[in-house]
Amino acid sequence: MARKRPTINDVAAASGVSRGTVSRVLNGKTNVSLAAELAVRRAVAETGFVVNRAARSLKTSRTGSVVMVLSEPQERLFEDPNFSVLMRAATNQLAAHDMSLVLMIAGDDGGRDRVARYLRGGHADGALLISTHADDPLLEAIERSHVPSVACGAVLGREGVVPYAAADDRGGARQATTYLIGQGRRKIGMIAGPVDTPGGSLRIEGFTSVPGRRVTKRMVVHGDYTQAGGEKAMHELLRQFPALDAVFVASDLMAAGALQALHAAGRSVPGEVAVAGFDDSAVATATNPMLTTIRQPLAEVASEAVRLLLALLDEQEVESVILPTELIVRDSA
Amino acid sequence: MARKRPTINDVAAASGVSRGTVSRVLNGKTNVSLAAELAVRRAVAETGFVVNRAARSLKTSRTGSVVMVLSEPQERLFEDPNFSVLMRAATNQLAAHDMSLVLMIAGDDGGRDRVARYLRGGHADGALLISTHADDPLLEAIERSHVPSVACGAVLGREGVVPYAAADDRGGARQATTYLIGQGRRKIGMIAGPVDTPGGSLRIEGFTSVPGRRVTKRMVVHGDYTQAGGEKAMHELLRQFPALDAVFVASDLMAAGALQALHAAGRSVPGEVAVAGFDDSAVATATNPMLTTIRQPLAEVASEAVRLLLALLDEQEVESVILPTELIVRDSA
DNA sequence: CTGAAAGCGCTAACAA
DNA sequence: TTGTTAGCGCTTTCAG
Numbered sequence: 001m002a003r004k005r006p007t008i009n010d011v012a013a014a015s016g017v018s019r020g021t022v023s024r025v026l027n028g029k030t031n032v033s034l035a036a037e038l039a040v041r042r043a044v045a046e047t048g049f050v051v052n053r054a055a056r057s058l059k060t061s062r063t064g065s066v067v068m069v070l071s072e073p074q075e076r077l078f079e080d081p082n083f084s085v086l087m088r089a090a091t092n093q094l095a096a097h098d099m100s101l102v103l104m105i106a107g108d109d110g111g112r113d114r115v116a117r118y119l120r121g122g123h124a125d126g127a128l129l130i131s132t133h134a135d136d137p138l139l140e141a142i143e144r145s146h147v148p149s150v151a152c153g154a155v156l157g158r159e160g161v162v163p164y165a166a167a168d169d170r171g172g173a174r175q176a177t178t179y180l181i182g183q184g185r186r187k188i189g190m191i192a193g194p195v196d197t198p199g200g201s202l203r204i205e206g207f208t209s210v211p212g213r214r215v216t217k218r219m220v221v222h223g224d225y226t227q228a229g230g231e232k233a234m235h236e237l238l239r240q241f242p243a244l245d246a247v248f249v250a251s252d253l254m255a256a257g258a259l260q261a262l263h264a265a266g267r268s269v270p271g272e273v274a275v276a277g278f279d280d281s282a283v284a285t286a287t288n289p290m291l292t293t294i295r296q297p298l299a300e301v302a303s304e305a306v307r308l309l310l311a312l313l314d315e316q317e318v319e320s321v322i323l324p325t326e327l328i329v330r331d332s333a
Numbered sequence: 334m335a336r337k338r339p340t341i342n343d344v345a346a347a348s349g350v351s352r353g354t355v356s357r358v359l360n361g362k363t364n365v366s367l368a369a370e371l372a373v374r375r376a377v378a379e380t381g382f383v384v385n386r387a388a389r390s391l392k393t394s395r396t397g398s399v400v401m402v403l404s405e406p407q408e409r410l411f412e413d414p415n416f417s418v419l420m421r422a423a424t425n426q427l428a429a430h431d432m433s434l435v436l437m438i439a440g441d442d443g444g445r446d447r448v449a450r451y452l453r454g455g456h457a458d459g460a461l462l463i464s465t466h467a468d469d470p471l472l473e474a475i476e477r478s479h480v481p482s483v484a485c486g487a488v489l490g491r492e493g494v495v496p497y498a499a500a501d502d503r504g505g506a507r508q509a510t511t512y513l514i515g516q517g518r519r520k521i522g523m524i525a526g527p528v529d530t531p532g533g534s535l536r537i538e539g540f541t542s543v544p545g546r547r548v549t550k551r552m553v554v555h556g557d558y559t560q561a562g563g564e565k566a567m568h569e570l571l572r573q574f575p576a577l578d579a580v581f582v583a584s585d586l587m588a589a590g591a592l593q594a595l596h597a598a599g600r601s602v603p604g605e606v607a608v609a610g611f612d613d614s615a616v617a618t619a620t621n622p623m624l625t626t627i628r629q630p631l632a633e634v635a636s637e638a639v640r641l642l643l644a645l646l647d648e649q650e651v652e653s654v655i656l657p658t659e660l661i662v663r664d665s666a
Numbered sequence: 667c668t669g670a671a672a673g674c675g676c677t678a679a680c681a682a
Numbered sequence: 683t684t685g686t687t688a689g690c691g692c693t694t695t696c697a698g
Contacts, residue, residue, distance in 0.1 A: 005455060007691055018669045023693055031667055050454035054396070055691035057387035058674045065435065070421075084417040088403075091436050095447055100456075102398065102435045103424050114428055121383030122338060123433075227618055256619035263621070285560055286589035286616040288596070340675055351685045356677055364683055388675035391690045 006047040015043035026051060065100045066090075066309060067124040069115055071138060072107070072131040082279060082298055083130065086152055089302035090128060097310060099125075106138050116141035126150070126309045128302075133196050134158050148312040152305045154198045154320070163312070164320045165304035167296035169199055172325035173206025176248050176276040176294050179327055181212045185246035185274055188213065190220045191233045191258055193250045199225075203250045203278065219244070223254045227283075230254025234261030246274040246333065252284045252293055259287050259332070274333035280326075289331035297323045339380040348376035359384060398433045399423075399642060400457040402448055404471060405440070405464040415612065415631055416463065419485055422635035423461060430643060432458075445471045452478035459483070459642045461635075466529050467491050481645040485638045487531045487653070496645070497653045498637035500629035502532050505658035506539025509581050509609040509627050512660055514545045518579035518607055521546065523553045524566045524591055526583045532558075536583045536611065552577070556587045560616075563587025567594035579607040579666065585617045585626055592620050592665070607666035622664035630656045 008026075012019045017036050024032050025040045043049070057063050068090060070083070091101045102124065106112045119127065119142060127142060127149040134157035142149050151164040180188050190207050193200035200222070208215045218240040223233035230249060234257065237247065249255035255277035259269060267273045269289055277284060280295035300323050308318045341359075345352045350369050357365050358373045365373075376382070390396050401423060403416070424434045435457065439445045452460065452475060460475060460482040467490035475482050484497040513521050523540050526533035533555070541548045551573040556566035563582060567590065570580065582588035588610035592602060600606045602622055610617060613628035633656050641651045 005453075008693095009691080019692080020670075020694080021668060024668085027693080033667060036668080048453065050450055052391070052691050053454065053456050054387045054390035054394075055674090056693075058385070058391055058676085058691080059693045061387075061674080063387070084420070087417070087420070087436060088438060091438050095438070095444070100435045100437065100451070102433045103420060104433065105421060105424050105428070111428070117383055118433070120338075120381065121386065123386055227615070253615065253619075259621075282560070282586065283616050283619040286586070286619045288592075288621040341677095342675080352676080353678080353685060353687095354683085357684090360677080366683060369684080385675050388690090389677075391675080391692085392677045394690075 005052075006049045007052070008049070010047050011040065011043045011049045014047055015039040061122065063123060063125050064098065065102050065124050066094055066126045066128055066306075067102045067104050067115070067118060068128045068130060069132070069138070070103070070105045070107070070130045071133065071136055082281065082296070085298045086130060086302040089299035090152075090306050093303040093306040101128075106136075112136075112138045112141065116145065119145035119147045122147075126313055128152060128305055128309060129155065129162065131197065132162075135196070148309060150305045150309040150312065150318075152301055154202075156196065156198055156201065159320065163308050163318050165301050165308060166198065166320070166322055167298070167301055168322045168325050169202035170206040170209070171322075172278065172294040172296065173203040173248065173250075174210050175206075175325060175327045176278065176292075177207050177210040179292070179329070180246045180248060180274055180276055180333060181210065183246075183274060183333060186213050187241070187244045188219070188246040188248060189237045189241050189244040191223050191230060191237060191247060191249040191254055192220055193225050193254075194222060199250055199278075203248075207248055223250070223257070225251050225254060227253045227257040227260075230257025231261045232257070234258035235265070238262075238265055238267075244273060246276070248276045248278075250278050252277040252279040252281045252291055255291055255293070255332075256283050256287050259289075259291075270331065270333050276333045280328050284328075284330070287332070292330045292333040293328050295326040295328050297325070338385075339382045340385070341382070343380050344373065344376045344382045347380055348372040394455065396456060396458050397431065398435050398457050399427055399459045399461055399639075400435045400437050400448070400451060401461045401463060402465070402471070403436070403438045403440070403463045404466065404469055415614065415629075418631045419463060419635040422632035423485075423639050426636040426639040434461075439469075439471050445469075445474065449474035449478065452480045455480075459646055461485060461638055461642060462488065462495065464530065465495075468529075481642060483638045483642040483645065483651075485634055487535075489529065489531055489534065492653065496641050496651050498634045498641060499531065499653070499655055500631070500634055501655050501658050502535035503539040503542070504655075505611060505627040505629065506536040506581065506583075507543050508539075508658060508660045509611065509625075510540050510543040512625070512662070513579045513581060513607055513609055513666060514543065516579075516607060516666060519546050520574070520577045521552070521579040521581060522570045522574050522577040524556050524563060524570060524580060524582040524587055525553055526558050526587075527555060532583055532611070536581075540581055556583070556590075558584050558587060560586045560590040563590025564594045565590070567591035568598070571595075571598055571600075577606060579609070581609050581611075583611050585610040585612040585614045585624055588624055588626070588665075589616050589620050592622075592624075603664065603666050609666045613661050617661075617663070620665070625663045625666040626661050628659040628661050630658070 129151040223229035277293035284291040462484040556562035610626035617624040
């Protein structure tokens with residue numbers, strides 16, 4: 001048993017046509033008689049034929065795969081609940097087009113180098129960039145490789161260069177802030193992410209742009225998107241801006257940390273301080289009180305990014321898309 | 334600019350040796366003079382040559398990639414914080430061997446079919462199975478494809494057939510239970526996972542096997558690894574076994590739900606009821622009180638699984654491995 | 667509408 | 683130790 005894998009030749013033999021004709025029905029199906037097509041399809045089913053991608057790829061120089069490149073430092077992503085959602089959505093969307101997703105991590109020089117070689121080697125038709133920074137040396141390597149790329153989340157400072165699909169960070173921050181104000185809060189602080197990420201800077205912009213109070217520098221501190229970072233940031237904020245009656249936190253994980261800091265400081269939530277998060281990740285319902293937060297349509301971000309990438313591969317013009325967020329009201333604000 | 338990608342012929346020309354010699358230094362480097370090797374290496378660097386995997390694959394019928402197959406239904410994994418850890422570790426480990434990881438989701442019939450075709454087509458050298466059940470039709474397809482496979486976490490009922498790397502579920506449960514008993518708890522309930530998962534049944538075994546009290550049926554209820562499921566299960570447990578003074582919960586996410594149920598029922602934690610979780614995922618420190626839990630060495634599980642798979646590809650005999658867990662004491666017990 | 671034939675870039679067997 | 687050579691399985695002209 002376990003005979004050799006059937007090739008296109010076997011299918012040709014079984015269906016009584018030539019290799020060329022089989023190939024035609026397998027692909028564009030241009031100029032094939034119905035009879036021939038039927039015969040081929042039957043033979044494919046009978047033999048259990050599956051095309052050899054390597055051979056096809058060698059001929060067409062298309063691989064049928066897309067690489068998802070993670071640029072975030074290991075430890076951060078380790079805690080990041082968003083990434084797996086992006087992965088699954090991208091995988092599903094790609095699968096619908098009979099393409100596959102390969103994952104690469106460009107966390108250090110070695111990783112970046114591997115990605116660069118992979119791309120230069122033409123091992124993937126396109127790249128999906130996750131949390132890539134504008135100053136990431138990888139960007140240059142990608143550009144040099146001429147492999148079409150799309151980012152999930154804008155690449156700060158390269159918005160015009162690298163097409164992207166992203167959640168509306170600015171709008172989401174505005175939603176949260178407006179809600180807080182609507183709840184009668186006026187002295188609102190913010191725990192932001194690192195400024196070199198879109199979530200870091202755009203959410204500050206959104207936060208700042210809502211009228212109804214003055215925002216000064218001491219009202220904003222920065223965390224690193226981890227829970228411990230959020231806790232530390234909250235303590236700092238409490239020191240700088242003790243009068244605050246609300247905090248908008250740029251991620252749920254950091255918000256969980258902020259909740260702990262507030263608890264330790266003896267401030268009740270939402271009584272004395274209202275807390276709003278961002279992400280609507282699993283931790284949002286694990287905290288006490290549960291987090292009022294902003295849901296990002298991450299699955300859609302990934303599918304849209306894939307759609308853009310496929311369009312790019314198809315040599316179409318593409319335009320970046322920004323998807324709306326949604327306010328989820330729970331107990332913390 | 335943007336000239337054609339250099340081939341092995343260009344390298345041969347640039348280094349003044351034949352294609353064959355270039356190939357030799359690129360691969361096994363058997364029987365190559367130092368001079369030739371040096372010349373080739375220089376030429377590779379100069380030309381920026383990267384081997385064409387498709388061509389190599391066509392010749393060797395090895396792809397240099399491994400597919401990670403997720404069998405879990407979409408909605409569960411969506412909340413599962415473990416999966417991304419497995420992915421990253423596997424990716425890193427594979428990268429160290431110059432191989433890549435492609436991700437496929439076999440959540441429904443369509444997905445399973447795609448995976449089966451992928452494997453039958455010889456598009457991957459091996460498969461890494463995640464949360465595959467014994468009755469998954471995919472298993473048969475994989476077997477039929479003759480693609481070497483290793484599971485992350487045992488495939489219940491197929492332990493002898495599919496090699497695996499797993500955390501010590503039984504031992505971890507025992508650790509947690511023993512700790513609870515050591516804290517003076519005697520009426521310990523359990524919220525288990527679905528019995529058709531290793532974490533579901535082995536953790537019950539571990540829980541039950543610790544002496545010091547009697548375990549009856551009403552002390553164990555089942556959840557579905559979601560937070561909502563944990564909450565519901567806790568309510569049920571409270572009804573069946575109201576006298577309990579501790580709960581061992583088979584996942585942190587469910588434990589977070591259990592905490593909420595206990596809170597709603599007016600039972601203090603850990604005062605009246607001690608709670609121990611499992612996983613040590615991000616939610617474990619987001620809850621209030623923070624969870625005492627069992628840490629699974631997931632990254633090691635993935636690396637070990639990859640190691641086993643590579644050994645299998647190398648035609649070696651392999652033996653499944655079970656890795657020790659660690660008790661993390663926090664505030665809930 | 668279909669068959670024949672020429673490679674895609676690489677490895678490995680063989681010959682030198 | 684090295685060069686030569688024969689394909690791996692497929693797509694795609696080019697004739698017919």
